[in-house]
Amino acid sequence: MQARRRACRCGESRVWVWVIGDYMQLALFDFDHTLTTCDTYARFLRRIATQEQLAQAKWSIGPWLLGYRLGLVSAAGIRRRVTHFAFKHGDPATVAAQGEAYAREALPELLRPEMMRTIKHHHAQGHEIAIVSGSLDTYLRPWCEQHGLTLICNQLEIHDGRLTGRYEGGDIGPNKAAAIRAHYDLSRYARIYAYGDSSEDRPMLALADERWYRGRRIA
Numbered sequence: 001m002q003a004r005r006r007a008c009r010c011g012e013s014r015v016w017v018w019v020i021g022d023y024m025q026l027a028l029f030d031f032d033h034t035l036t037t038c039d040t041y042a043r044f045l046r047r048i049a050t051q052e053q054l055a056q057a058k059w060s061i062g063p064w065l066l067g068y069r070l071g072l073v074s075a076a077g078i079r080r081r082v083t084h085f086a087f088k089h090g091d092p093a094t095v096a097a098q099g100e101a102y103a104r105e106a107l108p109e110l111l112r113p114e115m116m117r118t119i120k121h122h123h124a125q126g127h128e129i130a131i132v133s134g135s136l137d138t139y140l141r142p143w144c145e146q147h148g149l150t151l152i153c154n155q156l157e158i159h160d161g162r163l164t165g166r167y168e169g170g171d172i173g174p175n176k177a178a179a180i181r182a183h184y185d186l187s188r189y190a191r192i193y194a195y196g197d198s199s200e201d202r203p204m205l206a207l208a209d210e211r212w213y214r215g216r217r218i219a
Helices: 040-048 051-060 062-069 075-087 092-105 113-124 137-147 173-183 199-205
Strands: 003-010 013-020 024-029 128-136 150-154 156-159 162-167 189-196 210-213
Touching (some): 024 113, 040 075, 040 128, 040 137, 051 062, 075 162, 075 199, 092 137, 092 156, 092 162, 113 128, 128 137, 137 150
Parallel strands (some): 024 128, 128 150, 189 210
């Protein structure tokens, strides 16, 4: 069996690793509450909201948020509602700039150091690494590009040059396993690792040989 050298990015550095044959390994990470200490999407929405939106949200979003906290509304349901409220008719360029600023200025303070060390470990082993998230590429893409990570996540739909408030192709959150299978031929990987924290992550975890849930190995 032949070995070949492969370049991988680890933050700002590039490292060389040896890959034996075609037996690659894949590490899948949820983002919010897995790599971070909080819900970064909620913080992003609060950061970019206008005063008018904040005033309207009390009545438009408040009842849905209460239902979510009581377990009557799913994470996907509240996510669709707030996304439509926040971004309908929005300007794509403005939102992209807001996302880049958020990734640069806010995300570094919200990351879990131990999970960033885990990503660094996978990088050093030459594993392919993907972030799989129900949050937005608006700020996740620049962050993933900085760290050399593949991204599978929600994207905002654009029609006639404006945002519609809907997701392009539907919500990834409750469909993470299907999105992963669409992106990867999992049969190519000798071992798959997955890290998550919520019920939406369980189908993703089921794809893995080594599964981590809320910081604890469960398989």
